[in-house]
Amino acid sequence: MASPTGKFGKPAIEHSNPLARTLLEKLDYDQLTNCMRCGFCLPACPTFHETGMEPASPRGRIAMMKAAVDGLMVPDQQFKDQMNLCLGCRACEPACPADVKYGQLIEQTKEAIAEHAHYTAPVKILRNTLFKKVFPKRGSLKLLGGTLALYQKSGLKKMARASGMMRLFPKHLAEMESIMPPASSKGVVERLGTFYPAQGEKVGTAAMFRGCIMDVMFAGTNVNTVELLSAAGFDVHIPDAQVCCGALHAHSGEINDARALAKANIEVFKKLDIDYIVSNAGGCGALLVEYDHLLMQDDHYREDAKWFAERVIDVSTLLVAKGNPLRFAEQAAGQEEVKVTYQDSCHLRNVMKGAHAPRVLMKKVANTEYIEMVDADRCCGSAGIYNVVQPEMAGDILAHKMEHANNTQASYMLTSNPGCLLQMKLGIEKHQPQQTMRAMHLVDFLRERMISSK
Amino acid sequence: MITESMSKQLKAIVGDKYFRTDPEALITHSYDGTPMLQALPDGVIYPETTAQVSEIMKIASANRIPIVTRGSGSNLCGGTTPLQGGIVMVMHRMNQIIEVDMENLTATVQPGVITGHFSKHIEELGLFYPPDPSSMKISTIGGNIAECSGGLRGLKYGTTKDYVLGLTAVLPSGAVIHTGGKLAKDVAGYDLTKLLVGSEGTLAVITEAILKLIPPPKTKKTMVAMYKDIYGAARTVSKIIQQHIIPATLEILDNPTIRVVDDFAKIGLPLDMAAILIIEQDGEPEMVERDIEAIYTICREEQADRLEIAQTREEAEKLLTARRSAFTALARLRPTTILEDATVPRSKIAEMILRTNTIAIKYNVNIATFGHAGDGNLHPTATTDARDSEEVHRVEEAFAEIFEAAIALGGTITGEHGVGSVKAPYLEWKVGEAGIEVMKGIKAAFDPHHILNPGKMFAKETRKRLVIHHG
Structure with a gap:
């Protein structure tokens, strides 16, 4: 996926190490050269913050990538571990004066590592099931949603917990299980259909990207997103043939699967006459907005990918920038204000540059006081499947996060991404703030307080 | 080269985790913010106390191992690239603000404190530490002292040297010296505090500093x-x-x-x-x-x-x-x-x-x-x-x-x-031959075996001076 290299090309080295060979082939050597090692990325990096060790920083990781390609270092297990320790939050990118595309470099590196990986049998099965069977296929997801719902509703969940069955799983997986929301096989399309018209004066036409985890775990949020958009004056299409965005694949090095999913989505959305493709999950949106980069080398899809990427926008950004003003319930006399705080979605902030709009919206809601959390822009440790594969680092990061969360004394912790939302729920359950705190998607909070004109 | 027995001794001082010779550590301490400069060290060490630094220096001296001290490695003069190998000493673990003295308006800090954090902390206490190099979000106080960093406020408020009142430093022999103090006036002997500020890690390892604060x-x-x-x-x-x-x-x-x-x-x-x-x-x-x-x-x-x-x-x-x-x-x-x-x-x-x-x-x-x-x-x-x-x-x-x-x-x-390695060939242009000789004499007095940051400040050869015709 490397961009056409400049006039200097790549070093002509015949690596004997197979991973080094693949890294040389995949890594964008110009980007590696663009890092001038000023160190400005270090304070932005969560893993550097936790360890204080240069190898766990973006500058350190880029130096190792370049050293591996240049033949200064053999990409050994330690190299792979260090690359996998990266959350992929991309907080280093806005901090970089030279505009180094770190996100692309780490993805190219993970892709190379995945090609040479020898996964243990269970991990292989898990990766295969998730990446090739569950996420790409709508049917499997619904089935998964249905199964989860059955598991949760039938009392099996209670039984599993009571029987201590969950203790058989690693501790962090058991912890995750305990905060999973009720899943459902009924997604947004089953609830609202494939078209939902604008209320009041129409200001544009949007298509909703429903996401796979979102639509199974947080289908209600998807419904609320459509209703908010409609109330702000957007016609909303919800094409049913859309598939997973491919972000989890791309972040795990399964780049070709990600590309296949991107093409499928482009085909679906291209058929609609739309101004915007709306995402309510920073993690999905950040990949959608980079489809043009993902398919840069594909002559057939390059133009359409650009068309797609240009339309991608987060729901909060669209509401603030183009929507008719939403009406929120007035504060009733004698009512006490609720304190609200916000955890940035790294990908919404660092890739989609959408940190401003959520704050604008929260401040508009009557009867709330917005408190900015210290280090709200620092990753919460969720990072896709990071909290499952790197539980220790994720746990350390979450512990620091919850200290800051507690200091806000907020009763609502809002986020803009399902992974962050689950992580915040986990944090609240594990670290028990002094006051009652509820983690919620920003969209749900807004919808709850909006006055419907219907 | 670092022998097995040296490695053992160093690990005994700082703990196994904090002396590293693995490829990852060596690669990521082979550079600083200077373009086109890279050299691999033989080891990386992370001390936590002045006493540990002293013990490390004794071993380095006895074995003539170069020591390159480093904060965040954001300097632009090649100051912390280990050009002659040896051990890179990272000061990040010594990152405590030990004391803020509101009566004397001073702060006592360890060298690994990030300058930006320190400034913010001081501002929260209603005081002001003016030096503001552009890299302050990541650079350390120790690094700022070693390079005598400036910043945007230099004209009115001066630079780092105007805010360092006293230092604790470890000589290559392992001896610990204390210079200056919480003092506005102190003429007891040569001003070693000022000498160490801007000495680019070539004379001693700074392990503690007393800084002057002013009202904002x-x-x-x-x-x-x-x-x-x-x-x-x-x-x-x-x-x-x-x-x-x-x-x-x-x-x-x-x-x-x-x-x-x-x-x-x-x-x-x-x-x-x-x-x-x-x-x-x-x-x-x-x-x-x-x-x-x-x-x-x-x-x-x-x-x-x-x-x-x-x-x-x-x-x-x-x-x-x-x-x-x-x-x-x-x-x-x-x-x-x-x-x-x-x-x-x-x-x-x-x-x-x-x-x-x-x-x-x-x-x-x-x-x-x-x-x-x-x-x-x-x-x-x-x-x-x-x-x-x-x-x-x-x-x-x-x-x-x-x-x-x-x-x-x-x-x-x-x-x-700073001079570092990048501007070493030009130093003589500025200070003259006699100036270089005096500086070399000072270097030898502190560091007779030339183990501290070798290859910096003094070039093997001064660059030939250009002949420029000024119209």
């Missing part, structure tokens, strides 16, 4: 003046000082910088301006108002084409955008950015900028200049590509001529970045 200014006000004639900008700078006004910030951007910044930040800068001055004054409200008014008048007298005074803090931030994005805008142009800090008496800045522009044309290289006009500290910045050796050679030739020009105007080769 009450308000500040920002303005911008744009000139079609660079001499008008330069005369403005001189006249401001002549009228006994010392602004907190007095920055200049030249025309090549203005073009690059506007292309990057799209803030509608007029591209036909030869220079922009960004001026900030702080202090008591009445004084700030009076000074800004006086400066405004001077700017008008000197034919400033456009003048803007910020009425709110937000407006001020907007005016500062041009200066703040200068480095970023330049860094994005080409893969390699070489940022130098030739410094001249402030009365000579116009001449220095024009000479720099002429030199850039002569060698056909891209150099833009911005910097601290008030203290004459300019940042001629070349954008190039390290892989193009022919162009890089021309850049090096251009910089040699820029250094020569600075010295000819009564200036220096480096105002705040």
